[in-house]
Amino acid sequence: MEATANAHFSGVRPDGNGHFPFIESVHKQPFLIGVAGGTASGKTTVCDMIIQQLHDHRVVLVNQDSFYRGLTPDELAHVQEYNFDHPDAFDTEQLLDCVNTLRRGESVQIPTYDFKRHQRCTDTFRKVNVADVVILEGILIFHDPRVRVLMNMKIFVDTDADVRLARRIRRDTVERGRDLNNVLEQYAKFVKPAFDDFVLPTKKYADVIIPRGGDNHVAIDLIVQHIRTKLGQHDLCKIYSNVYVIQSTYQIRGMHTLIRDQETTKHDFVFYADRLIRLVVEHGLGHLPFTEKQVITPTGSVYTGVDFCKQLCGVSIIRSGESMENALRACCKGIKIGKILIHRDGDNGKQLIYEKLPRDIADRHVLLLDPVLATGNSAAQAIELLLQKGVPEARIIFLNLISAPEGIHLVCKRFPLLKIVTSEIDAALNQEYRVVPGMGEFGDRYFGTDDDVFW
Numbered sequence: 001m002e003a004t005a006n007a008h009f010s011g012v013r014p015d016g017n018g019h020f021p022f023i024e025s026v027h028k029q030p031f032l033i034g035v036a037g038g039t040a041s042g043k044t045t046v047c048d049m050i051i052q053q054l055h056d057h058r059v060v061l062v063n064q065d066s067f068y069r070g071l072t073p074d075e076l077a078h079v080q081e082y083n084f085d086h087p088d089a090f091d092t093e094q095l096l097d098c099v100n101t102l103r104r105g106e107s108v109q110i111p112t113y114d115f116k117r118h119q120r121c122t123d124t125f126r127k128v129n130v131a132d133v134v135i136l137e138g139i140l141i142f143h144d145p146r147v148r149v150l151m152n153m154k155i156f157v158d159t160d161a162d163v164r165l166a167r168r169i170r171r172d173t174v175e176r177g178r179d180l181n182n183v184l185e186q187y188a189k190f191v192k193p194a195f196d197d198f199v200l201p202t203k204k205y206a207d208v209i210i211p212r213g214g215d216n217h218v219a220i221d222l223i224v225q226h227i228r229t230k231l232g233q234h235d236l237c238k239i240y241s242n243v244y245v246i247q248s249t250y251q252i253r254g255m256h257t258l259i260r261d262q263e264t265t266k267h268d269f270v271f272y273a274d275r276l277i278r279l280v281v282e283h284g285l286g287h288l289p290f291t292e293k294q295v296i297t298p299t300g301s302v303y304t305g306v307d308f309c310k311q312l313c314g315v316s317i318i319r320s321g322e323s324m325e326n327a328l329r330a331c332c333k334g335i336k337i338g339k340i341l342i343h344r345d346g347d348n349g350k351q352l353i354y355e356k357l358p359r360d361i362a363d364r365h366v367l368l369l370d371p372v373l374a375t376g377n378s379a380a381q382a383i384e385l386l387l388q389k390g391v392p393e394a395r396i397i398f399l400n401l402i403s404a405p406e407g408i409h410l411v412c413k414r415f416p417l418l419k420i421v422t423s424e425i426d427a428a429l430n431q432e433y434r435v436v437p438g439m440g441e442f443g444d445r446y447f448g449t450d451d452d453v454f455w
């Protein structure tokens with residue numbers, strides 16, 4: 001039963017061992033942020049605030065401190081002479097290995113370091129799972145160019161030396177039970193010179209310098225906004241400025257998880273596909289031109305707002321595109337909706353069979369509706385027809401739920417002026433031109449025309 005459903009939805013058949021070649025998770029590289037700065041500059045506070053504000057994304061923190069090398073018996077005997085602030089005090093090779101493992105989408109075991117014994121805890125590790133964002137934090141995290149080059153964003157926390165010294169004295173005496181004289185001696189002998197020689201020179205690599213550390217709420221808000229924008233951007237959005245992916249949130253990921261799950265019932269599939277379609281439609285409408293409009297409110301005051309674009313229509317690609325019509329009608333009262341039927345001849349060839357479009361379509365902005373962009377052939381046929389009818393390319397907005405990179409390349413190269421608004425970009429097409437991971441045959445799942453499935 002499951003195998004039937006599996007083979008149907010993904011268009012993939014199991015190999016001789018019963019494995020489905022495309023059933024593997026497709027990972028996206030995490031966004032890597034480096035946070036450097038002098039001792040007790042407030043790096044931890046900055047990281048905590050970023051994590052807190054990115055609450056709807058998975059964020060993991062990796063401290064450079066975890067990669068301190070344990071001291072040898074000889075070094076331990078002369079611990080007062082040991083320079084914990086020198087780059088050699090860290091096992092950077094191991095840090096690099098861990099970061100590369102996380103970038104490959106695998107979880108990793110991070111060592112734990114005992115500040116009291118100056119030793120690694122040999123039997124305790126911290127398991128770090130892959131996440132949307134990985135923050136690397138430490139005084140010398142920008143020192144090694146091999147680590148630096150992996151970072152998507154570099155932040156330097158810049159706090160006055162006297163503030164840092166005061167915090168350090170407090171932390172080391174109160175939290176780490178050290179003697180005040182030792183703390184001051186270590187600071188003068190190692191911490192300060194190493195800051196000048198190794199930490200401060202890495203400030204030039206920072207993309208953002210935060211004065212006053214965790215107290216600087218404005219800087220942290222701006223950083224979080226930037227990270228959010230970057231997280232919502234697929235690499236293809238960087239290549240084609242006319243591709244828009246709606247901002248991913250856990251809410252949206254949850255809906256995608258449901259519609260992509262082969263075990264989701266027709267009822268739930270329709271419910272969650274409809275919710276996502278509504279979001280895509282609202283987002284797409286946001287790309288239409290607005291004109292300024294003033295109204296008088298019941299308090300007699302003037303409110304300066306905007307007026308929605310009037311000359312628009314929808315065009316659905318039969319049959320899956322029809323699933324998007326209700327959402328469009330719900331947002332735009334009385335909107336005209338034309339239809340185009342394209343017949344799939346084999347898997348790659350497309351033939352236009354039927355069209356019924358508003359007569360004045362050339363004067364309208366067109367929202368083209370189809371939940372799946374796979375090879376892009378259906379969309380390209382539909383767009384060609386709209387252009388023949390006189391619709392300017394720049395007035396077409398193509399709305400869909402899932403796009404394959406192949407379809408995006410085809411449509412964007414051929415029609416660079418139109419806009420694509422989608423809710424997720426998938427990994428690829430399989431040999432049968434189905435989107436993977438995908439959601440199977442959208443039309444069959446939405447309209448319940450699949451007899452083989454088990455619901």
Ligand SMILES: Nc1nc2c(ncn2[C@@H]2O[C@H](COP(=O)(O)OP(=O)(O)OP(=O)(O)O)[C@@H](O)[C@H]2O)c(=O)[nH]1
Nearest residue numbers: 038039040041042043044045084085115118139191
């Ligand atoms: N005495 C001693 N100092 C150590 C040891 N290991 C690390 N350090 C000190 O720990 C410091 C690194 O951590 P910091 O950047 O100050 O710590 P932090 O808590 O991340 O700092 P902020 O979050 O910026 O406040 C270095 O300056 C080292 O001198 C140790 O085993 N013994």
Ligand SMILES: O=P(O)(O)OC[C@H]1O[C@H](OP(=O)(O)OP(=O)(O)O)[C@H](O)[C@@H]1O
Nearest residue numbers: 319320344372373374375376377378443
């Ligand atoms: O980018 P492409 O490779 O052209 O594939 C995408 C097309 O495939 C699906 O329609 P399908 O032909 O399965 O018909 P349906 O709408 O009746 O399900 C989908 O709704 C698109 O129209």
Ligand SMILES: O=c1cc[nH]c(=O)[nH]1
Nearest residue numbers: 374434435440441442
């Ligand atoms: O994966 C695909 C490809 C085309 N059409 C679909 O509905 N799904």
